[in-house]
Amino acid sequence: MANNLKSIFETDPDAKPRPRGNYENDYVGRFRSGRLVGKAPEALNEWRVTTGDPVVADRIAELLGGEPEEWETDKEDNIEILTASKSVAIIIENSDAIDASMKKFGFQGLEHHCDGVVYLTDDDPELVGTACGCPAMFQDRKDRAKSGKGPKPSIDVTFKLSDAPELGKFRFNSGSWELVKVLHEVYEAVDTMGGADEENGVKGGPVFATLNIENVSYTTKAGREVSYNKPVIKVTGAVAAEMPKAA
Numbered sequence: 001m002a003n004n005l006k007s008i009f010e011t012d013p014d015a016k017p018r019p020r021g022n023y024e025n026d027y028v029g030r031f032r033s034g035r036l037v038g039k040a041p042e043a044l045n046e047w048r049v050t051t052g053d054p055v056v057a058d059r060i061a062e063l064l065g066g067e068p069e070e071w072e073t074d075k076e077d078n079i080e081i082l083t084a085s086k087s088v089a090i091i092i093e094n095s096d097a098i099d100a101s102m103k104k105f106g107f108q109g110l111e112h113h114c115d116g117v118v119y120l121t122d123d124d125p126e127l128v129g130t131a132c133g134c135p136a137m138f139q140d141r142k143d144r145a146k147s148g149k150g151p152k153p154s155i156d157v158t159f160k161l162s163d164a165p166e167l168g169k170f171r172f173n174s175g176s177w178e179l180v181k182v183l184h185e186v187y188e189a190v191d192t193m194g195g196a197d198e199e200n201g202v203k204g205g206p207v208f209a210t211l212n213i214e215n216v217s218y219t220t221k222a223g224r225e226v227s228y229n230k231p232v233i234k235v236t237g238a239v240a241a242e243m244p245k246a247a
């Protein structure tokens with residue numbers, strides 16, 4: 001049953017009870033690239049930040065533009081800022097701060113949680129580590145997810161703001177297939193620039209990066225206009241190397 005409980009909290013990490021005094025894993029806010037208008041999801045061209053802390057909200061508005069406003073939620077982060085920024089400078093601690101897996105949610109919560117090859121968690125602990133049955137090809141996975149039969153990507157990025165690291169950690173969760181496609185490059189850049197040394201168990205230091213909302217627009221051969229937004233993480237360099245005097 002313990003595993004079952006864990007699955008529920010994975011579908012809704014914000015609802016997970018936090019041990020008091022352990023602020024290390026706490027988020028002060030979330031970056032979001034969309035919102036719900038009524039029941040319809042709307043993609044945004046600039047970052048939307050939600051937080052429960054009015055001080056954080058004011059600082060975000062100062063740094064990225066926008067006005068802190070209350071919004072309808074039963075969660076703690078009841079203040080939102082529709083910022084004027086499509087790009088934000090961030091600090092990523094190391095590649096562990098980017099957690100990626102495939103998830104399918106149903107009425108019972110998390111129904112399928114895998115890395116594309118094997119189950120990462122399951123109600124049945126014996127299934128963990130065994131083949132999950134997802135197709136090998138990217139397009140097949142995407143098609144299965146679209147038809148509601150297969151899991152979708154769930155990428156969690158934890159970071160601090162380069163311009164205000166003292167605020168604490170923020171989180172961005174994405175289900176973007178576009179981000180999944182290039183995620184191995186992001187991992188590699190974080191590890192390389194952060195000086196990770198896998199052989200010796202060194203995770204590497206923090207790196208500067210930008211988190212962007214990029215628009216992709218084109219006309220198909222059939223003349224159909226396609227336009228969508230995708231999140232882009234661009235790693236720019238090691239924190240230590242760029243800020244020798246900061247230490």
Ligand SMILES: [Zn+2]
Pocket residue numbers: 102112113114115116117118132133134151
């Ligand atoms: Zn799977």
